[in-house]
Each structure stands twice: as C-alpha cells, then as structure tokens.
Amino acid sequence: MHSRSKLSCAIAAVLGSGALGHVAAANAADENSSADQIQEITVTAQRRTENVQNVPIAIQAFTGEALGQLNVTTFDNLIKYLPNVTAASSGPGLSQIFMRGLSVGSDGTQSGGSISGFPNVAVYLDDQSGQLPGRNLDVYAADLERVEVLEGPQGTLFGAGAQAGVIRYITNKPKINVTEGSVSAGYGITAGGDPNSDLTAVINLPLIADTLAIRGVIYNDRHGG
Numbered sequence: 524m525h526s527r528s529k530l531s532c533a534i535a536a537v538l539g540s541g542a543l544g545h546v547a548a549a550n551a552a553d554e555n556s557s558a559d560q561i562q563e564i565t566v567t568a569q570r571r572t573e574n575v576q577n578v579p580i581a582i583q584a585f586t587g588e589a590l591g592q593l594n595v596t597t598f599d600n601l602i603k604y605l606p607n608v609t610a611a612s613s614g615p616g617l618s619q620i621f622m623r624g625l626s627v628g629s630d631g632t633q634s635g636g637s638i639s640g641f642p643n644v645a646v647y648l649d650d651q652s653g654q655l656p657g658r659n660l661d662v663y664a665a666d667l668e669r670v671e672v673l674e675g676p677q678g679t680l681f682g683a684g685a686q687a688g689v690i691r692y693i694t695n696k697p698k699i700n701v702t703e704g705s706v707s708a709g710y711g712i713t714a715g716g717d718p719n720s721d722l723t724a725v726i727n728l729p730l731i732a733d734t735l736a737i738r739g740v741i742y743n744d745r746h747g748g
Contacts, residue, residue: 567693568673570680581674587667587695596721596744598661605672608688616661620644622674625687645677645685648692654684662692665723665742669693695725697736703727717747 564575564584575584583605585595595601598618602610610618625643642654653660664670670692677685704726711719723742730737 564669566669566671568671568691580677583672583674585670587669590664590667590670596664598659601664601670607674608672610659616658618659618661620646620659620690622688642684643687645681645689646692647681647689649694652682652684660692663742663744664692666695666725666738666740667692668695695738697738698727698729699733699736700729701727701736702729713747719747720745 564586565572566575566578566582566584567573568575568578568580568582575582585593585601585604590601593600593604595604597615598610599612602608607623609621611621612618620642622644642656644654645652646654646660648660648662670690673681673689673691675688677689681689704724706722706724708722709720713719721742721744723740725738725740727736727738729735
C-alpha cells in the first residue's frame with residue numbers, strides 16, 4: 524500500500540511537470556510570435572492605401588522611423604539599401620539612377636542603358652513628378668512619412684518615364700487639431716577638416732478647428748571639407 528502511494532505521487536509529479544512545461548512552451552511560443560510579428564507598413568503604390576504585403580509588385584518601403592534609424596538623409600545614403608538600384612553621380616541632384624539596367628540618363632547609348640530623351644526611372648515628391656534627363660530630385664529626408672521604391676514598369680499609374688520603376692518621397696501631412704513639434708541636431712569634427720553640423724526643426728499647428736492645419740519644416744546640413 525505504501526509503495527503504491529509512492530508510485531502515485533511520482534506519476535502525479537511527472538504529469539504536473541509535463542503540464543507546466545507545456546504551459547511554459549506555449550507562453551514562450553506566444554512571446555516569440557509577437558516578437559517576430561512583421562510590422563504593418565501602409566503604402567500607396569497603386570494609388571490607393573493598402574498593406575505593403577498585399578501589393579503584387581516588387582516594392583520596398585522605408586518608414587520615416589526606419590530612415591532615421593539608418594541615418595538616411597539623402598539619396599546617396601538610401602541607395603545603399605536598394606538592391607537592383609545603382610547610380611552614377613556627378614554631384615548632388617545629378618545622379619543617373621539605374622533600376623534593372625535602365626537609367627535616367629540623357630545620352631542615348633546602348634551600353635549605358637539609356638534610350639535618351641526622357642528618363643526611365645520616375646522620381647516623385649508626393650504626387651508631383653520631378654524626373655529630368657540626367658538629374659534626380661535629391662530630396663533631403665526631413666519629416667518624411669516614407670519612401671517607396673517600385674521596381675519594374677509603372678507607366679500605367681505614373682506615366683511616361685517610369686519604364687524601369689519609380690522612387691517616391693512621401694512627406695508627413697499636416698495633422699488636424701494637433702499641436703506638435705520636434706528639433707534634432709548633430710555636430711561632428713573631421714580630422715584635418717572643417718566641422719560637420721545638421722539641424723532639423725518641424726512644427727505642426729492647427730489654424731481652424733477640424734478644418735485647417737499647417738506643417739512647416741526647416742533644415743540645414745553642412746558637411747565639412
């Protein structure tokens with residue numbers, strides 16, 4: 524009788540530890556699933572607001588938060604994170620952007636991937652086209668909501684000059700009934716050269732309740748020689 528009691532206690536202990544282990548594993552699985560959950564990114568690549576995972580085209584989207592974490596301020600910074608996109612630069616705003624082998628070049632040469640006359644990579648600031656032959660709209664990444672990079676022909680929605688793809692800079696819009704602002708600054712010293720400095724200030728002010736608001740951005744970025 525005494526031995527049976529010991530056996531029953533041992534079985535109960537094993538079953539209890541198994542149940543606790545199952546609960547712990549379930550909790551760990553829930554924590555891992557929530558930690559590994561992909562953040563939802565909303566885009567307007569097809570002229571309507573939708574989750575980036577539901578867009579049936581090759582697209583990369585960088586939120587304003589991601590741009591800040593990557594320290595992206597110019598196109599030269601951004602291109603480091605864009606596969607299938609390269610650029611030949613002659614200076615700020617003078618890059619020839621190549622996407623899938625086609626460029627915004629002005630010279631019609633087969634070896635250069637350009638067909639002359641008009642760009643093959645469209646550059647947009649919000650809904651305004653800004654592509655020019657041999658140039659790119661090098662938008663400073665101050666107060667951007669996101670950047671969308673669409674690879675492949677996009678002429679149906681973005682017109683001529685988008686045969687190879689589109690780069691879209693989308694700014695933060697004014698917020699109704701919200702007063703907010705932010706300031707960020709940086710300073711650095713280059714050995715044997717001039718100092719570097721940057722300053723960005725953003726302010727959002729409501730003017731008419733539920734109707735009108737204004738958002739302003741000021742920035743200055745100086746790179747020492």
